[in-house]
Amino acid sequence: MVIKESFEKARQVYEKWGINIEEVLENLQQVSISIHCWQGDDVKGFEADASELSGGIDVTGNYPGKARNAEELRQDLEKALSLIPGKHRVNLHAIYAETNGEKVERDQLEPKHFENWVNWAKKIGIGLDFNPTLFSHEKAADGLTLSHPDPGIREFWINHCIRSRKIGEYFGKELGTPCLTNIWIPDGYKDIPSDRLTPRKRLKESLDKIFSVEINEKYNLDAVESKLFGIGSESFVVGSHEFYLGYALQNNKIYLLDTGHFHPTETVSNKISSILLYSDRLALHVSRPVRWDSDHVVIFDDELREIALEIVRNDALHKVLIGLDFFDASINRLAAWVIGTRNMIKALLYAMLMPHEYLKQLQEKGNFTERLAVMEEFKTYPFGAIWDYYCEKMNVPVREEWLKEIQKYEEEVLTKRQ
Numbered sequence: 113m114v115i116k117e118s119f120e121k122a123r124q125v126y127e128k129w130g131i132n133i134e135e136v137l138e139n140l141q142q143v144s145i146s147i148h149c150w151q152g153d154d155v156k157g158f159e160a161d162a163s164e165l166s167g168g169i170d171v172t173g174n175y176p177g178k179a180r181n182a183e184e185l186r187q188d189l190e191k192a193l194s195l196i197p198g199k200h201r202v203n204l205h206a207i208y209a210e211t212n213g214e215k216v217e218r219d220q221l222e223p224k225h226f227e228n229w230v231n232w233a234k235k236i237g238i239g240l241d242f243n244p245t246l247f248s249h250e251k252a253a254d255g256l257t258l259s260h261p262d263p264g265i266r267e268f269w270i271n272h273c274i275r276s277r278k279i280g281e282y283f284g285k286e287l288g289t290p291c292l293t294n295i296w297i298p299d300g301y302k303d304i305p306s307d308r309l310t311p312r313k314r315l316k317e318s319l320d321k322i323f324s325v326e327i328n329e330k331y332n333l334d335a336v337e338s339k340l341f342g343i344g345s346e347s348f349v350v351g352s353h354e355f356y357l358g359y360a361l362q363n364n365k366i367y368l369l370d371t372g373h374f375h376p377t378e379t380v381s382n383k384i385s386s387i388l389l390y391s392d393r394l395a396l397h398v399s400r401p402v403r404w405d406s407d408h409v410v411i412f413d414d415e416l417r418e419i420a421l422e423i424v425r426n427d428a429l430h431k432v433l434i435g436l437d438f439f440d441a442s443i444n445r446l447a448a449w450v451i452g453t454r455n456m457i458k459a460l461l462y463a464m465l466m467p468h469e470y471l472k473q474l475q476e477k478g479n480f481t482e483r484l485a486v487m488e489e490f491k492t493y494p495f496g497a498i499w500d501y502y503c504e505k506m507n508v509p510v511r512e513e514w515l516k517e518i519q520k521y522e523e524e525v526l527t528k529r530q
């Protein structure tokens with residue numbers, strides 16, 4: 113009752129500005145976030161002889177109860193999804209293949225190894241996205257894959273990426289929504305390179321080979337993800353921002369921006385409008401870098417709101433494919449998903465509850481005083497009341513109530529895993 117009352121009051125406040133709440137909630141409900149499965153098991157995967165996590169990324173923490181197999185991971189994901197308003201997607205990596213304990217090389221993976229995932233996705237009515245895994249593998253042990261000087265190693269990873277795109281195609285066909293298959297590679301050098309061009313030429317050639325296999329965009333969309341540095345690749349990363357932005361634009365691929373892959377004061381929010389002038393699509397890995405590409409859980413901070421504002425005020429919700437990418441093993445892993453995803457949705461709602469046309473006009477007229485004044489006042493408008501109402505309407509717990517569900521699940525399910 114209190115929720116409804118607060119909502120009605122809040123609605124009036126926004127309606128004074130011509131903001132139609134019904135329309136806003138309708139639009140919000142259409143947004144599908146791609147939730148990364150790898151938060152559930154610390155990016156380990158289920159390969160028969162899984163290697164240690166490599167590639168210059170790292171997960172810290174040892175909170176009990178991580179998923180030990182695909183079944184547990186799906187069960188955990190389902191639980192988390194039940195606490196997040198709306199219909200979302202799940203993002204898989206090649207290392208989440210199910211091979212019945214049999215060793216299947218990554219360049220031999222087939223759609224059938226993801227059949228259980230597809231059946232599950234059908235059952236709960238969601239779409240799937242995909243990523244080839246070019247790390248945690250003996251052929252990536254020296255931190256080079258698609259740009260490796262050894263043609264045999266390049267070949268192996270090229271084939272893995274082609275296989276991955278076919279798996280994406282299979283997801284798209286089966287689930288009736290195109291799969292975004294995103295290529296991220298760790299390639300780089302710890303120390304200052306004597307040649308930056310040659311590895312980049314090789315990466316370009318490898319990508320050309322991977323994409324020479326035509327796949328209908330109705331089923332599979334291709335993205336490439338850039339990076340600035342990693343652990344062990346502090347001085348040079350082959351697939352940098354300029355490299356992939358250029359590649360994507362020239363080859364009609366989707367560029368993927370990860371919020372943790374830039375200089376600490378450089379923001380992804382400021383890049384969205386520029387890229388959308390030259391590309392009709394853009395993909396995101398929303399993450400949270402803390403001093404480095406640390407992949408902390410997404411919080412409701414200034415940059416998250418700014419990203420949401422850039423998507424909403426530029427009418428780009430249908431152009432930007434929003435995915436998440438964080439992995440924290442020091443807290444309950446389901447809670448991490450719920451916190452991060454609810455924050456992403458919350459930020460979009462926040463962004464939808466602003467008089468963008470009015471604010472744009474103020475800027476056009478040079479009225480920067482009022483622009484700043486109104487933008488600041490909106491920060492404390494009663495948007496929480498609209499959010500609470502939305503959660504209730506979508507049949508998910510309101511405010512921190514969801515945590516009780518997680519605590520119960522931890523007690524009944526997670527603590528029983530050894």
Ligand code: RNT
Pocket residue numbers: 150155169243296337339370397405437
């Ligand atoms: C690494 C990239 C990449 C990975 C996942 C696991 O820096 O962000 O997206 O986090 O593919």
Ligand code: ZN
Pocket residue numbers: 296337370397437
């Ligand atoms: Zn990423």
